[in-house]
Every structure is written in structure tokens, then in C-alpha cells.
Amino acid sequence: MILNKLQVIKKSTPNDLFYRLFRTAKEGKQSSFVELIKKYKVWEDTSNINEINASRLIFGYQKLNLDNELNLPKLEKLLIEKHAKMNCYDMCMSGWGLQNSKNQQVKEIFSNYIQNNWNQIKLSQRKPNIGFIALILNNFGKLDLESLKNICEIFLETLEYQDIRNLSMILTVIGKNNYDKYIFNQVENFFITHSQNQTEKRNKIAIIYQYAKAEVGSDTLWETMEKNFNKLGANQINNVDLLQLTWSFGHMMKGSRTFWLNLIQILFDLKQTVRLQDLEALVWALSRLPVQYQECWDKLLGFTIPSKLLENDNVSDMDELLNIAKILYVKQFENTVLFKSLKQLFIKQMQKKNNLLKCTKLPRFYYVYINDQQDALSDQFIQDQYDTIMINYKDNKEVELNMIQSLAQLFEYMHYKGDKWSLLLQYFLNLQFDRLQDLQKQNFIRFGINLFSFQPTKIIETFSNQQIQEYILTQQHMATQIIKLFGSFKEAEAFFRNFIKAENVTITVFYQLVMTMLALNNFYFKKDNEEQIKRQIRQQFYRYSYNIREIIDLIISPNQQKLLNNYDQEVVKYLLKKSTNVELNLKPKINIRQTLFQNYQDIECRIEQ
Numbered sequence: 001m002i003l004n005k006l007q008v009i010k011k012s013t014p015n016d017l018f019y020r021l022f023r024t025a026k027e028g029k030q031s032s033f034v035e036l037i038k039k040y041k042v043w044e045d046t047s048n049i050n051e052i053n054a055s056r057l058i059f060g061y062q063k064l065n066l067d068n069e070l071n072l073p074k075l076e077k078l079l080i081e082k083h084a085k086m087n088c089y090d091m092c093m094s095g096w097g098l099q100n101s102k103n104q105q106v107k108e109i110f111s112n113y114i115q116n117n118w119n120q121i122k123l124s125q126r127k128p129n130i131g132f133i134a135l136i137l138n139n140f141g142k143l144d145l146e147s148l149k150n151i152c153e154i155f156l157e158t159l160e161y162q163d164i165r166n167l168s169m170i171l172t173v174i175g176k177n178n179y180d181k182y183i184f185n186q187v188e189n190f191f192i193t194h195s196q197n198q199t200e201k202r203n204k205i206a207i208i209y210q211y212a213k214a215e216v217g218s219d220t221l222w223e224t225m226e227k228n229f230n231k232l233g234a235n236q237i238n239n240v241d242l243l244q245l246t247w248s249f250g251h252m253m254k255g256s257r258t259f260w261l262n263l264i265q266i267l268f269d270l271k272q273t274v275r276l277q278d279l280e281a282l283v284w285a286l287s288r289l290p291v292q293y294q295e296c297w298d299k300l301l302g303f304t305i306p307s308k309l310l311e312n313d314n315v316s317d318m319d320e321l322l323n324i325a326k327i328l329y330v331k332q333f334e335n336t337v338l339f340k341s342l343k344q345l346f347i348k349q350m351q352k353k354n355n356l357l358k359c360t361k362l363p364r365f366y367y368v369y370i371n372d373q374q375d376a377l378s379d380q381f382i383q384d385q386y387d388t389i390m391i392n393y394k395d396n397k398e399v400e401l402n403m404i405q406s407l408a409q410l411f412e413y414m415h416y417k418g419d420k421w422s423l424l425l426q427y428f429l430n431l432q433f434d435r436l437q438d439l440q441k442q443n444f445i446r447f448g449i450n451l452f453s454f455q456p457t458k459i460i461e462t463f464s465n466q467q468i469q470e471y472i473l474t475q476q477h478m479a480t481q482i483i484k485l486f487g488s489f490k491e492a493e494a495f496f497r498n499f500i501k502a503e504n505v506t507i508t509v510f511y512q513l514v515m516t517m518l519a520l521n522n523f524y525f526k527k528d529n530e531e532q533i534k535r536q537i538r539q540q541f542y543r544y545s546y547n548i549r550e551i552i553d554l555i556i557s558p559n560q561q562k563l564l565n566n567y568d569q570e571v572v573k574y575l576l577k578k579s580t581n582v583e584l585n586l587k588p589k590i591n592i593r594q595t596l597f598q599n600y601q602d603i604e605c606r607i608e609q
Contacts, residue, residue, distance in 0.1 A: 017042075018053035025060030033064055046078060054082040055090040058097035067100055076103045083109050088117065088124040095136035111142040118150050125158035131169030138173045148174070152183045159187075164194050168203040171210040184216045192224050204228060205241045205248075212248035222254045230259055234269035242266055243281050250285025257293045260286065264299050271306055276320035279303070283324050287331065301328075301336040305345050321346055382407070382420040398440055401431070405443045408450035421454040429458070433468055441471055445478050452485050460486060464495045 017040055024033045037043070042057070049057070058075050061067045067075060079094050086094065095110050114121065114133055121133060134151045137143035155162060155170060167187060174183065195204050208225050211217040229245065237245070246263055249255040267274060267282060286296055321342055328339045389403045408424050410416075428447050436444055445468075452459045463469065463482065472479050486492035 018049070018056045021060050022056040025063040028064070030064045030066070033060060033066075043074060046081070049078070049082065051082045051085040051087075051090050054078050055086065055093040055097070059093045060097075062097040062099065067097070072098075072101060076101055076106050079106060079109065083113070086113075088121055089127065089129065092129045092132040092136070095139075096132055099136070099139045101140075107140040107142065110136050110140060114142075115147070118154070122154045122158065125154065125161045128158070128162050128166045130155050130158070130162070131166030134173040135169045138176065143173065143177065148177075152186075156183075156186055159190055162190070164191070164200055164203045164207065167191060167194075168206045168210075171207055175210040175213050181214045181216055184211060184214055188218065188221055192221055195224065195228055201229075201232065201236050202241055205237065205245050209244040209248045212251045215252070217252070222249075222252065226255060226259050230262055232262060232266065234266045237266070239270060239273055239275055239278055242270065243278050246278070246281040246285050250281065250288060253288060253290055255289070257295060260289075260293060260296045261299065264296060264303075267300075268303065271303075272308070274306060276309070276324070280320040280324050283327050287327050297333075301333055301338045303338050303341075305341040309345060318346075379418050379420055382418070383423075386420070386423060398437065401436075401440055401443050401447070405447040405450065408447055412450045412453060415453075421451070425451055425455055425458065429462070433465070433471075442475065442478075445472060445475060445482075449478065449481060449485065456485075456489060457491055460489060460491050460495055464492075464498065466498065469495070469498055 017036070021033060021036055021042075024036065042049075058079060061071055061075055075098060079098060083091070083094070091110065091113055098106055101107070114137060121130065130151055134143065134148070137147055151170060155166070167190070171184070171187075174181070191207060204225070208217075211221070226249075232245075242263070249259070264282060267278060270278075282300060286293070286300065325339065325342050325346070328334060328336070328342075333339055385407060386404070389400060389407070394400070404424060404427055408428075411421065411424070424447075428444075428451055431444060433441065433444060445463075448459045448463060463472065463486075472482060486495055
């Protein structure tokens with residue numbers, strides 16, 4: 001009998017089911033995925049799930065962000081049961097799917113498989129997955145230098161099969177771990193060629209971001225990538241892509257007028273999802289370009305902050321706002337639409353209690369708010385902020401000190417003349433330096449620097465403590481800043497007398513100390529000679545590692561003694577007490593003064609009263 005029609009009711013087999021789950025996950029259909037899991041009772045009996053289907057299931061859960069606390073243990077158990085028969089592809093899919101696992105046994109399974117199967121991994125690259133291998137090892141904290149070397153070698157030896165996606169993952173892993181950057185040059189031609197043939201924008205952005213972080217890449221590479229992105233549209237990328245692309249070209253100071261106009265247009269097109277950090281990146285990038293494109297600035301300065309940010313009571317990205325405002329203020333763009341909308345947002349947020357505490361770059365508050373509202377920094381406002389800090393952080397002294405120091409920094413920037421300086425000074429004097437942790441000690445020193453203009457004598461007295469001075473010497477930037485501040489104060493005599501006895505200092509601190517000691521005694525060098533001296537001091541300092549006392553003793557000729565104002569007799573005597581020539585267990589003997597100054601007649605001196 002011949003049947004014209006044959007209807008076959010086919011029951012779904014296990015392989016059909018898991019393939020459907022895999023495809024459903026790749027299409028992002030979370031509800032359909034969950035319905036299939038429930039309908040076929042996948043988790044009631046996992047004994048019939050083979051290694052291929054196990055990897056598909058694990059992949060699907062992660063792809064749909066279902067690898068939560070409820071599901072993750074089941075997925076980990078499934079891998080532990082099925083991994084023995086998995087091949088390289090199955091392991092890659094499972095490793096990507098379990099990237100959030102903290103299970104030590106799971107981590108060891110992946111690590112052991114990869115370390116014992118480098119040859120099999122190499123042979124599997126006809127369907128490239130070496131980038132996933134790098135990502136898995138990195139996620140599980142198992143990526144060492146030897147493994148990375150193997151990964152790079154396999155990638156370079158199988159270039160004919162590789163793609164942009166795997167390159168993106170490898171370079172991202174290298175960038176996160178600060179490994180040797182040699183592979184960037186090795187794969188540049190591959191990247192240039194393949195970037196022209198593929199439409200995948202996001203992976204190319206991720207790669208160029210890593211090139212910028214490593215500060216490498218030929219002009220040809222950057223010109224090629226600019227052409228790739230010149231016609232980029234907002235429908236092809238998201239905010240993270242825009243941020244990475246902006247930072248990359250801004251950091252490398254690359255990009256034509258057309259390129260930057262296009263990025264600004266994308267910002268406008270993404271307006272409803274834009275973040276302050278996206279806007280900050282564009283303002284920052286344009287400000288550092290070697291050529292200032294006025295057309296780009298004109299377009300960007302017409303941007304207004306989205307209304308959702310103005311209405312949001314929980315805006316926490318105050319730092320980005322202040323960074324943008326500072327750049328615009330310095331460039332005298334304060335009368336533009338963009339600056340005014342930033343200011344509107346900032347003022348609204350500052351009117352809410354505690355919002356000042358969200359600013360880690362507090363002094364930039366000046367550029368946005370206080371600049372044209374001199375009464376804003378009122379004593380009552382300061383008292384409220386002080387009280388809020390003390391209440392909110394009474395159980396966290398490290399944060400408390402950081403916030404109080406930030407308030408003092410704001411006062412210093414604003415040249416505050418009110419009575420609330422005494423409030424902060426008393427807080428500072430009550431701190432016990434020897435009980436502070438290292439980060440707190442740094443804030444303590446910064447705090448004192450901020451308070452110096454208000455009460456210099458008290459700060460000099462405090463910093464003359466031997467323990468504090470020893471710590472200051474370990475903080476190069478702060479040490480030079482303090483030397484400059486104290487240089488014109490006679491009260492700093494004891495401070496400098498102790499300071500010049502230090503055995504080990506950096507060249508920067510040493511140079512600043514030398515020049516300050518000379519200035520203390522009204523003795524100066526002309527600027528051009530000063531730079532020459534600085535270079536020679538640096539050379540001698542590094543070459544012979546002189547003790548600071550020996551160099552200071554030798555830098556001033558006895559013939560110059562009469563030029564010095566001896567208001568500090570002890571310091572001057574100390575500086576001049578040794579002879580011109582000193583043997584420092586070096587061969588041959590050297591005359592440091594001759595090395596530094598070449599000839600005394602070349603050093604033109606003048607007295608400044």
C-alpha cells in the first residue's frame with residue numbers, strides 16, 4: 001500500500017533537546033529556555049546527559065545569566081560528573097559557562113586538563129578556541145607565565161584558523177595581567193588584515209583598547225582602525241564600547257576631526273542611556289589632542305545632561321561631573337550649554353544631605369559651585385558637613401580622616417578665611433601619628449599641608465617630630481612639597497637641621513632640599529645654571545650614591561661663604577665644615593665641586609633679599 005501522506009509524530013531525543021536549549025540560549029530567549037528545562041524535567045535525572053550535552057547546558061545557563069546561587073551548584077556537579085570524556089571544545093564551553101564558579105575542584109579540573117593537553121588544544125584550532133583557554137585560566141587564577149607563553153605560541157602557529165574574537169580575549173588577558181607586550185607587535189599585521197574583512201565591531205574595539213593600554217601600535221594600525229570606526233553608528237555599539245574607543249584614541253592622541261565628530265554624534269544618539277563617565281571621556285580626550293578641533297568642541301558643548309540624571313536622587317558619580325567641569329572651566333567654556341547643565345545637576349545634588357561626601361576630588365567643587373557663589377562656603381555649611389562626617393564615619397576612622405582632610409583641602413583651594421579652620425586644626429592635633437595605618441599616615445601629612453597656610457607654626461612644630469620626619473622622607477612628592485612650604489620660615493630651623501641628617505633620600509627630595517637650603521640663606525643660581533646643576537647632581541647621585549650630607553657639604557664653595565646670610569649659623573657651619581675634596585672609598589678620587597660646577601666662574605650668583 002502506498003501512502004500519499006505519512007505523518008510521523010517524532011518524540012524529542014536527548015540530543016535534539018539539548019541542541020534546542022543551546023540554540024535558545026544563543027538567541028537570548030530566557031523564558032523559552034526555562035520552559036524547556038521544566039517541561040522535560042532535565043534535572044530529575046542527569047545520568048543520561050553525555051559530555052557534549054552537559055557542556056551545552058552549562059553554556060546556556062551562563063549565556064542567559066541563570067548561573068545564580070540556586071543553579072550554579074547543579075552546574076558544577078554536572079561538570080564534575082561528566083568532564084572525564086569531554087574534548088577541548090566541550091571544556092571551553094563549560095569553562096566559559098562556569099566562569100563565576102568559586103569551587104576549587106572545578107578550577108582544578110580545568111587547569112589540569114589544559115596543562116596536560118597543550119598538543120590537543122593546538123590540533124583543535126581549526127575551530128579556534130585558544131582565546132577561551134586564556135580566559136578560563138585567567139578567570140580561575142591559574143594563568144602563569146608559562147601558560148601564557150604556550151597560548152601565544154599556539155595562536156601565532158595557527159594564525160590561518162584564528163579570528164578577531166580569540167585575539168581579543170588573549171590581548172584582554174595580557175592587559176589585565178601586565179604580561180610582556182611582545183605579542184602586540186607579532187599580531188599587528190594579522191589584526192589589520194582581519195579587521196578589514198570582519199564586521200564584528202565590539203571585538204575590534206576591545207583589541208584597540210588593549211593596544212592603547214599597552215601604548216603600542218604603528219601609525220598604520222591606528223589609521224586603519226580609524227577608517228574602520230569613521231562610519232560607526234550608535235546601533236552598532238553600547239556605552240562601554242563608546243567609552244573604550246574614546247579612551248583609546250584619546251590616550252594615544254589619535255583621530256581626525258571626522259573621527260571625533262562621529263563619536264560625539266554617537267554620544268548624542270545614545271543620549272538616553274549616556275553616563276557621565278562617557279561624557280567625561282570625550283571631554284578629556286578632546287582636551288588632550290595635539291590639534292584642537294573647534295568644530296568638535298562646538299558640537300559637544302551643545303550637549304545637555306539627560307533629564308533622568310537630573311531627576312535621580314542617588315547620583316553617585318560626582319567625581320566624573322567635577323572632572324568635566326574642571327576641564328571646561330580651565331578652557332573658559334563656563335558659559336556653554338554643557339557647563340550650565342552640569343552646574344544645574346551639581347547644585348541640585350549638593351542640596352541633598354551627605355552628597356558632598358560622594359566627592360573624592362572635593363576641591364573641584366570650586367569650579368562648579370563656589371566660583372560665583374562666595375557665600376556657599378558658609379560656616380554653617382562647613383559645620384554641617386563636619387558633623388555629618390563625624391556621625392557617618394565614627395566607626396571607620398580611616399574614611400573619617402580621609403573626608404576631614406578633603407574638607408581641609410577644599411578650604412585651602414578656596415583661601416577660606418572663616419573660623420572653622422580651628423575646628424579642623426584641633427582634629428589634626430588630636431591625631432596620634434604612631435597609631436595610624438600607612439594610608440592614614442599619608443592623609444595625615446596631606447592634612448598638615450592643607451592646614452599650613454592657616455597655622456604654619458603649629459604644622460612645622462608637628463612635622464619636626466623625628467618619627468613623622470622619617471615617614472615624610474619615604475613620601476617623595478609630599479617631602480618636596482613640605483620643603484618648599486617650610487623654606488621661608490625661620491621657625492623651620494629645627495626641622496631642616498634634622499632633615500639634612502637623613503642617610504637615604506631620593507634624588508628629587510635631595511635636589512629640592514639643596515635648593516631650599518641655599519634659598520634659606522638668600523643664595524640663588526640663575527635658572528639656566530640651576531638646570532645644569534640639577535642634571536649633574538642627578539648624575540653624580542645615581543653614579544656614586546652619595547650620602548646627602550656629603551653632597552650638601554661639598555656643593556657650596558668656601559669662597560661663597562661670605563655671600564651667605566648667616567641667620568642660621570648652625571646650619572651654615574654644618575654645610576661648610578668639610579673640605580673641598582673627599583675620598584668616599586671610590587677610585588679614582590674625584591672633586592665633586594669641580595664635577596658639579598665645572599668652573600666657579602661659570603656659576604653666576606646673586607643675592608636676593
